[in-house]
Amino acid sequence: MDKVYDYDVDKLKRGDMIQVMKDLFGEENVCNISTFNTFSNKVAIRDIGRVLNDKEDSPYKGMITPELRDLVSKTIPVIKKVDKDGNEIEIDVSLKDAIKGNDELQKLYKQYPMWFEYALKLSGLPKSRGCHASAIMVTPKPVTEYCPVCYNKDGEIMHQAEMHALMDDIKLIKMDSLGLKNLSIADMTLKFAGITWEDVDINHLDLNDRKVYDEVYKTGETVGVFQMESAEARRMLIEAKTDNIEDIIVVNSANRPGTKDSFPDYCHNKLHPYDITVIHPDLKRLFKQSHCVLLYQEQALSLLRYAGFPEVEVETGRRAIGKKKENVMRTLRPKFEEGLRKRNWNDEQIEAIWNLLLKQSEYCFNRGHAVAYALLSYLTAYLKVHYPIEYLTACLIMDEGTDKASTLLSEAKRLGFELNNPDINNSGMSYTPNQSNNEILIGLGSIKGLSDNGLNTILANRPFVSMTDFMTTAITMNKGDVVALIKSGALDSLTNKGKIDLFKQYYIARFNAGKEGKKPIKKANKTNIKQLFDMGLITPEQQDDKEYCTYIFNDHRMRLEWAKFKDKYCQGTELDWEMEVLNVHLSGNPFEGVYLPDWSKVNVEEEGWVGGVIINCKTNVIKNGKNKGKKMAFINLGVGDVTFDITVFANKYTQYIDLLKNGKCVVCRIKKDSEVKGCLQSIETLEDYLNRTKYVQEKYRKEN
Known part of the structure; x- marks a missing residue:
């Protein structure tokens, strides 16, 4: 690769x-870069399964149903890792390993061997062309003089060639123009x-603002803070008792595969400066910046210089570390050992520092990059504290x-902000702060369920002075749009009778317009009148009053259809509806008045009960041990204004997978690790818990 510039x-x-x-280098000299998407394990399973299910001469014709394909696809695990920018990404495990590590997959493999064999061959092969999310190619002459071009899905020009061929063979320049959401957040x-x-x-900016460290980093309250939101980053910040910018730089660097194991040493050395153990005394000077721990690429390079490597060979080491080339690193070992012996290092010390250096080739963060990202992290934390x-x-x-929206909404409530339901007349497209x-x-x-067409219709016709006024517009809209509006509370300002009344008004408007179920009749006929008489809805004297019979018939039909409508769209409570369409409970707390044993009286390592709303659930694949290849989960449970971090190991994940969904109101029995952490032992819905503890709840309500 010749030149790469990132910003x-x-x-x-x-x-x-x-x-x-484009203005600087010329419109024809700048273009997007193609990427080639490959078949993932899940996609290969789905696509091959569909072909074998549909193909007439397939031995599995009609056997590999969409439901079975979906089941197998969801059973195949992925590994979640942190990329070089600190973002969580999913990486395929070997399909063979996935099958070996899962009893259900092994059973299906034996039942449908052709399906899995074809998927194994297809997995990893190119599937389609895409456009790189950030990379831009810049050429000295028009792009078309170097390679063929095509249009991406947005109608923009991109080259057709493989990216590394253009950079390595033709020596063209690639610029990574990464759009950072957090910069947009800061600007907003x-x-x-x-x-x-x-x-x-x-x-x-004051980088020693105590409020920033005390309210955000030390406590791990990092929702919305750049690079520091993961459970692992929060744990590391708390463990380091983060109180300076250097700690933030370290966490940003150490939360990586190649350096994470060094973090406990950093914490110990920082918090116990008179109890530091090093491989060799000279490392205190070389690694002084990180409390005698090797964390950064620059430190690894300074170690090579210390061992006597010229800058040309130091650059070789830099490339090896940057590209994770462990084989190249091993070629440097003889000279590295020789250089350290000249500085009076013994064999044991050399072996120890080499193993540490070798681990850098897995992935070690560049300090310059870490500093820039740590400063941005601090800025976002500063804004969160002061604004x-x-x-x-x-x-x-x-x-x-x-x-993530539900996590942010819970954080807003934790910070004491009043979250107000959308309002059909006053709400904008998105959230609006009212500082006063x-x-x-x-x-x-x-509002989930409100379509773009529905939103545009509202904006074009508002303000609405009453529900009657709104109904004129509502009957022209998609039913799902209006249902979502009612459930969200956006129409509450148009009535004081509650949401069920809103639903009924909307239903009547649709019924009268002939848009809901059986339509109203214009005039009762003999059959209609006989039906009314047989049901006892009219008397013999009323049979000749056609106008009255028509009214009674339509009223009866409307009531029957309303019951169906209500049964379909009005199930659940208003709290359920808010979670359904807004991802948050606004009008109350589903656990208010619910008895749960006092969590604060539970000792560490003992089991206790907590109840709350699952605001986030992340799955991970176990890499080692007897459960290798199986899934486990980490859930964030909103308990009042506090968020609990609960670990769900493989056996519990399999047992309770159907309950581990965002928005679920659940009661968990967990083994206590700390006041807000634990391991799941069992889980049930709030409804099931209330039914199971019915008599206890009744006694609690009477006493309180």
Whole structure:
């Protein structure tokens, strides 16, 4: 690879930056870069299964149903790792290993060997062409003089050749223009707060603000904080008792496969500076910046220089570490040992430091990159502490419609902000902060189930002065849109009679318009009148009053159809509806008045009960041991204003997989690790728990 330049930019302004590049280098000299997507294990299983199920001469014709394909695909594990930028990514495990590590897959493999054999051959092969998310190619002459081009799905030019061939063989320049969501969040926060980037210039910002460390990093309350939101990062911040920018840099660097094992040593050395053990005394000087622990690429390179390597060979080491080439690293060993012996290192010391250095080739973070990301992390934490409502609102806007939204909504409630239901007349597209009242108004665009067409119809016709006024528009909209609006509370300001009444008004409007079930009749005939008489709805004297009979018939039909409508769309409580369409409980707490044993009285290593809402559930694949290849999970449980981190091991994951869903109200029996951490022993829905403890709950309510 000849030249690669990386820079991060506000995600919402990435297009503007690319246009700047085109203005600088020429429109025809800048283009997107192709990527080649491969068949993952799951996709190979699904695609091969579909062909074998549909093909007439297949031995499995009609046997590999969509349900079976879906089941097998979901059973195949993936490994979740942190990439070089700290983002969680999924990586396929070997399909053979997945089959070996799962009894159900082994059984299916024996039943459908051809299906799995074909999938094994297909997995990893190119499937389709895509466009690189950040990379841009810059050429000295028009791109078409170097390679053929095509259009991506957005109608933009991209080259057709394989990326590394262009860089390594033709020596073209690639620029990585990565759009960072957190920069967009920071920019949005500044606008909400009425300040500018000059007010938070990182070159002049106080990096020793005690509130930032005490309220965010030391406590692990890092929801919305760049690079520090994962359970592992939070654990590391707490363990290090983070109180300075260097700690943040270290966590950002150490939360990687190649350096994570060194982190406990960093914490010990930082917190116990008079009890530091090093392989050789000289390392105290070489690794002083990180409390005598090898964490950064730059430190690894300084170690090579210390061993006498010239800069040309140091560069070889840098490339080996950067590209994870362990075989190249091993070629450096003889000279490395020789250089250290000249500095009076013994064989045991040399072996120990070499093994540590070799681990760098797995992945060691560049300190320069770590510093930049740590400073951005600090900036986001600073904004969260000093402009909390503006910052949380910006986070919600950028993560609208994602699984993370529920976590952010819970965080807003923890910080004491009032979350208000969407309002059909006052809500914008997204969230809006009200600093004076400490309120965040949820946007109409946050309502799950409200389509773009429905949203545009509302914006074009509002304001609505009453439910009757809204009904004129409602009957022209998709039914699902209006149902979502009612459940979200967006129409509450149009009535004081409650949501069931709103549903009924909407249903009657649709019935009268002939859009709901059986339509109203225009005039009762003899058959209709006989039906009414047989049901006892009219008297003999009323049979000749056609107008009255028509009214009674339509009223009876409407009531019957309303019962069906209500049964279909009005099941559950208003709290259930809020979680369904908004991912949060706003009008109350489902656990209010529920008795649970006092968690605070449970000792560490003992079992206790906690109840809450699952706000996030992440699965992982076990890499080693008897459960290798099986899945486990980590769930964040919202318990009042506190978030519990609960580990779900493989056997419990398999047993309770159907309950481990975001938004579920559950009661967990967990083995206590700390006040907010534990391992799952059992789990049940709140409804099942209340039924099981019915008499205890009744006694509790009477006493309270």
